[in-house]
Amino acid sequence: MKILKFFILIFIIINFGNANSIENSNEELRNKISKNIRCLICQGQSIFDSQSNFANSMKLVIKQKLNEGYTEKQIYELLKDQYGQWIVYDPEFNKKTFILWTLPILLFLIGGAIIGRKLIVKKF
């Protein structure tokens, strides 16, 4: 009987640990998503940082969707459908955002070329 009690106790402890780790990983994912979602009514804050009504409801929606089995990508897609590309801090590469993505690289290359040319001219 004692052995049985011991095994039940071990079983409960293991399961409790598992449940805790699932909850923790869910919370980590929830925080990760929240940090990448823009609070549309705040000034330069993610919904993770904001305590506004909008941000609190959005956090709740993310929690519900994760519990329903949505993946991170599916949640972003859903929110982009409702609020547009602007809702995510990490916009995808498309015809509307290509300047945003390519301009810094282009400026970096042009700047590098100018500096490189000056250095070469100085050397000779």
Next chain:
Amino acid sequence: MKNKFLLTFIIFFAIFSFFIFLKALNNSNVYIADNIFKENLVNFKSQELFSTKEILSEEIFKDSEFYILNIWASWCAPCRKEHPILMKLSQNSQVKMIGLNYKDNFDSARNFIYKFGNPYSNIMTDKDGVISIGLGAYGVPETFIIDKNKKIIKKFIGPLSKKNLDQIILLVK
């Protein structure tokens, strides 16, 4: 010569930037996704404010007519400001007004309606704001115009003005 050209360029650039910023300041900084106007109204389940009965959105948006969905709350001052306009709109037989009470206390919401009048044919409640997020709303007040095919055709963020009222009347004609 080179310096003169540079100076002219800088002055021209400064004037150009000034007008760009001036124009941007006058633009609305609220961004509305284009997608919202292509989609059908999402279905949701909610509690009715007065009867507290659970109700499905399909049971409310069932007729082939124009609907105005207004998100409001008793604690929201701009909602009080737009209420007379909603009362006027409710007299229009072309539309059916639906209210969505946002993150509110039931008693306060009912008192608000008793005090200022009820423009809505149905009032649903959104206790935690999840339904509003599903609709793509930002907060209160917000108004959606839904056509006969249950598609959102227009969205007004913030309190409705007299100008908005005329726009709505034109839209639902």
